[in-house]
Amino acid sequence: MEMDNAMVIENLSKAYPGFALSEVSMTLPRGSIMGFIGENGAGKTTTIKLILNMLHRDSGSVRILGKDNIKEEKAVKERLGVVLGDLNLPETMNGLKINSMMSGIYPGWEEDVFFFQPGTVRPSEKQENQGLFPRYENEAVHSNCSVAWG
Structure with a gap:
């Protein structure tokens, strides 16, 4: 159930020349903590910036506390x-x-x-x-x- 999740990412993608973040999906249950660990260039910062709508995604969706991070950006950022x-x-x-x-x-x-x-x-x-x-x-x-x- 989506309301039991703090964050739901589905098929999130972003491509640059020489780099592609391809179809990333993950769920963060409410009350949980998540860390991004990986080599430089693995896509950690790109993923976080896509979650925050600081970058334009090529495809996929991000929902924070049940709200679309683009359509309801102001409401999302007030709680984040x-x-x-x-x-x-x-x-x-x-x-x-x-x-x-x-x-x-x-x-x-x-x-x-x-x-x-x-x-x-x-x-x-x-x-x-x-x-x-x-x-x-x-x-x-x-x-x-x-x-x-x-």
């Missing part, structure tokens, strides 16, 4: 978190700016999870203004990162 090799954010982006950007992209963005460890409570504005907690204006922020389907 991905970290590629490099984040490629400008060096001028601090924690507050990153938080603001991400909350504008993801309707379910959780600021407390981004800034603080699980189980802790975000300080009040008064506590921040008293200097009891950093405001993340001029320093890099180490946040909890995850890749999530759901």
Whole structure:
């Protein structure tokens, strides 16, 4: 049953001169974790970019949480978190700016999870203004990162 799967890929193909990703099919059940392992040039990045609709596929289909990754791209991406090799954010982006950007992209963005460890409570504005907690204006922020389907 498709709703029991986080991702269903059927016959996904993409060809370049000298390389072809041919009829890849796989299913990822909800609650599972999948890793792509293989030699350079095996098609790992191409497959991920096709899943994210960052490349135009030649044929096949991708469904994320029961939704077509092209026809319902916005809804899919609102529920999907991905970290590629490099984040490629400008060096001028601090924690507050990153938080603001991400909350504008993801309707379910959780600021407390981004800034603080699980189980802790975000300080009040008064506590921040008293200097009891950093405001993340001029320093890099180490946040909890995850890749999530759901």
